[in-house]
Amino acid sequence: MKMSFVCPGCSCLCDDIEIVDGKILHACRRGEEIFGKYKENRAKPMVKGKEVDVDSAIEEATEALKDSENIAIYGMDTTTVEAQQHGIELAEKLNAYIDDNSSFCLGEFVEAILRKELPTTTLEDVRDRAYVMVYWGANPFHSLSRHMSRYSYYPRGAKRPRGYEEDRFLVVVDVRRSETSKLAKKNAMFIQVSDDDELVDSFFKVVDGKAAKYAKEAGIILNGMKKSDLNVIFGGLGLKYGLKDLGKFVEMVKKLNEVAPVYFIPAGFHGNMRGFNETLFEKVGYVNKYSFRDGKSGGEFAFTELLKNEKIDTALIVGTDPVYSLPFEVSSKLGKIKTIVVDPRMSFTARIADVVIPSAVSGVEAGGTMVRSDGVRVKLEPLEEREVNDVYILNKIKEGL
Ligand code: SF4
Structure with a gap:
């Protein structure tokens, strides 16, 4: 009988880990170490x-x-x-x-979700339905190695059968060119920010039809979001430390929801x-x-x-x-x-x-x-x-x- 294990290595909690003849299958490098080296040190x-x-x-x-x-x-x-x-x-x-x-780390985002201030969804729904996915201050390439391949950008979903080639729009927001940002090529956008609040502010203004620093980028993202019944922002540590005011970010997500369904999921790694x-x-x-x-x-x-x-x-x-x-x-x-x-x-x-x-x-x-x-x-x-x-x-x- 084939048996799968759940990897506790990060908050993806991948449930498809198999061990066959001592070989650890499907895990990323961190997951492999967890199952392969747990007897050490x-x-x-x-x-x-x-x-x-x-x-x-x-x-x-x-x-x-x-x-x-x-x-x-x-x-x-x-x-x-x-x-x-x-x-x-x-x-x-x-x-x-x-x-x-x-x-x-990301406790205050989780608290806002639990207080029902931030709308959220599941990774399965993201996989099946999400069109615009924004990695904001998160670099899953390092911290959540299988996040994009299992749940977000790469998989083909029930309502997204053509996967990342045509059925996803990837946005990466970061202060620097991260590894994840380098994936933002076709159907994608990288926004390099020096101040995250300016991008938050731009979304507010663009929804209200006003000029803003990131008006062009925010406009493209909003138009993409309107095409889907599910869009998601994955917020990481860069977002936490980039924001001066979490309340304003929460308000921004509410404002985006006046235009299209947008959900938030923390991208933390413990x-x-x-x-x-x-x-x-x-x-x-x-x-x-x-x-x-x-x-x-x-x-x-x-x-x-x-x-x-x-x-x-x-x-x-x-x-x-x-x-x-x-x-x-x-x-x-x-x-x-x-x-x-x-x-x-x-x-x-x-x-x-x-x-x-x-x-x-x-x-x-x-x-x-x-x-x-x-x-x-x-x-x-x-x-x-x-x-x-x-x-x-x-x-x-x-x-x-
Ligand atoms: S991404 Fe890697 S470390 Fe995280 S749960 Fe999956 S296999 Fe484990």
Whole structure:
């Protein structure tokens, strides 16, 4: 029987991965590494640099959390929704702060979708029906390798049988010539912006028939959008950091919808970042940087700010590597507090942690649910089951408090 696996490597969550005679089929390079090299560089249970057994590491972590006053739980974008639920309950029980990578990635776009301010659709609908597709501040060539081939530009869809040759209109908006922008040749357009707000402004003006900096480009795009019952904007990190005002962008999408149906899908890359956003949103009404003590979300509760301002004495970090990804002046603060790491790999953060608890690789050694960038929930079956996974660890800590 042919069996397909879901790759947890990015928010595409490709569900067509096959392993035949040890060969990994259909995955991109990152996906191949996830399935082919998951046994490498594994974390070992450690307490203060000494190897211990897993239960002792979990006990030590529990005691450290009991003795702490200001705790942040951070990460969980690569684990399952089921583990995220335990992590959030743990944060609630500890009156802690909780945050993930989305606070400096695409969390605010996801929040606007969950608040129904931005209209959204599924990648299957994009594949089947979308004509104009705008990659705005996103370079899927690098971050979401199979996005264009599985869901957007290249596939032939039910209502788009001639695919990219005739049935798609690709727009790439970026501050520089990215690899994705080089695909914008036939039925396509590359808009090089120095200020994303000027393009936002141009769409407003062109809908109202006024002159604008990007009037020609916006006019062509709007005419294309009118030909279809579905058009999509994929927004990436470049859009997040290019916009001065997300509210104005949201208004622009509404304005475009006066002319043609236009939807928004975030183009972020952590496998289950949206799962974290949705799970926290269901519980507290916010997607990230939340303080259970204060009962609200705010920039001051972002993990980077808590570290920078020395607001926490303990960090529980799950499946992410802030020592690798955050600026040194921020991540170096981890050395001054108690750090507990739950991770399958011996990450840079694990190397400086007081307690390391090795866990299963979600999606490879542990099953569960993840949420694709468009909000579709996907079930993951493990290749081989490992009992000590994030659900087990976080639940055990929670019960031990
Ligand atoms: S595109 Fe993403 S989900 Fe698909 S195989 Fe590559 S890493 Fe995995």
